[in-house]
Amino acid sequence: MRFGGLSADSRGTADDRPPLVFLHGLSYDRRQWGPVLNELATVEGDRRALALDLPGHGGSPRRDSYRLDEVVGVLHQAVTEAGLDAPIVVGHSLGGVLATIYAATYPARGVVNVDQPLLVGGFGEVLRRAEPVLRSPAYGEVWNSMLARMHIDLLPPEARELVRTATTPRQDLLLGYWHEVMTESAADLGERRARDLEVIHSRGIAYDYVTGGEPDPAYRHWLESALPDVAVTVLPGSGHFPHLAHPAEFTRILTG
Known part of the structure; x- marks a missing residue:
């Protein structure tokens, strides 16, 4: 299915339960939510859920710019076209930042941020040092070095295979989605995220941070x-993918 031009898996029917919107991480696609969606169907029946391919990922079209506020606007168009009102936005990795910005900008009833710190720390400096490689044919070396630190080896075999295959780490995605981290200071980005959290707190929006x-x-x-x-x-022993290592426990967090 497509909503707002984005490819999506849409499940369930609207009722009095808040709908769930799932956002994957950089280079991945909506297939990563399969184990959680299957668990959700078992536990919550026809709970309304929407898993989107981020712009440029999976079956969703590419963009000239992947500035995060612009991407969040595209996501809101998709959520609106799907007929969802004030969802709980669930985001893994990059999707956790997008979910946070979404809830600070548009109606939302909750955020579940999966293993994505909102302060970039020294990550921007790492990317700036790696920029010549990122802009070269060897750009994949940068992604592979980061992937090696995500502890995929801790995942069950099926989840490990999903992480390794449901991904397309293209150069334009890495440069586009990391552009702000590479060009803006960690202090400025931290202030921006702090303002987002201030809005979320003032609106009484529930916020869960789930980490491995x-x-x-x-x-x-x-x-x-x-x-x-x-x-x-x-959720210990799960590295960067706690939702894949412990889908049942993770689903209980969503539905608790």
Whole structure:
């Protein structure tokens, strides 16, 4: 199916339960949510759920710009066209940032951020040092070095295969979605995310942070200071993909 020009899997029917919108991470596509959607169907029957391919990913068309605020506008068009009102937005990795910006910009009832810190730290400097390689035919080396730190080896075999195959780390996606991190300071981006969280807190929007390991204490302090009611859940031994390592436990977080 297509909504707002984006490819999507649409399940369930509207009722009094908040609809769920799923956003995958950079280079992946909506197939990554398959295990969670299947678990959701078992637990919640026909709960309304929409899994989208981000612009430029999967079956969704490419764009000239992948600025995050522009991408969030495209996502909102898709959510609106699908007939969803104030969803819970579930985002993994890059999708966690997009889900946060979405809830600070458009109606939402909740955010589930899967293993994506909102402070870039030294990541921007890493990307700036790697920029010559990112712009060369050897750009895949940068992605592979990051993939090696995501602890895919901790996943069950089927989930490991999904991570390795349901992905297209194209050069235009890496350069486009990382553009702001490469060109803007970590302080400026951190202030922007802090403003997003301030809006989310003022609107009383529930925010869950689900991670595969204990968060850095300084980051956890920053997050809990910005969002005193944030729920932080660690699904241990799952690396960067806790939703794939523990789909049943993750689904209970969504439906709890």
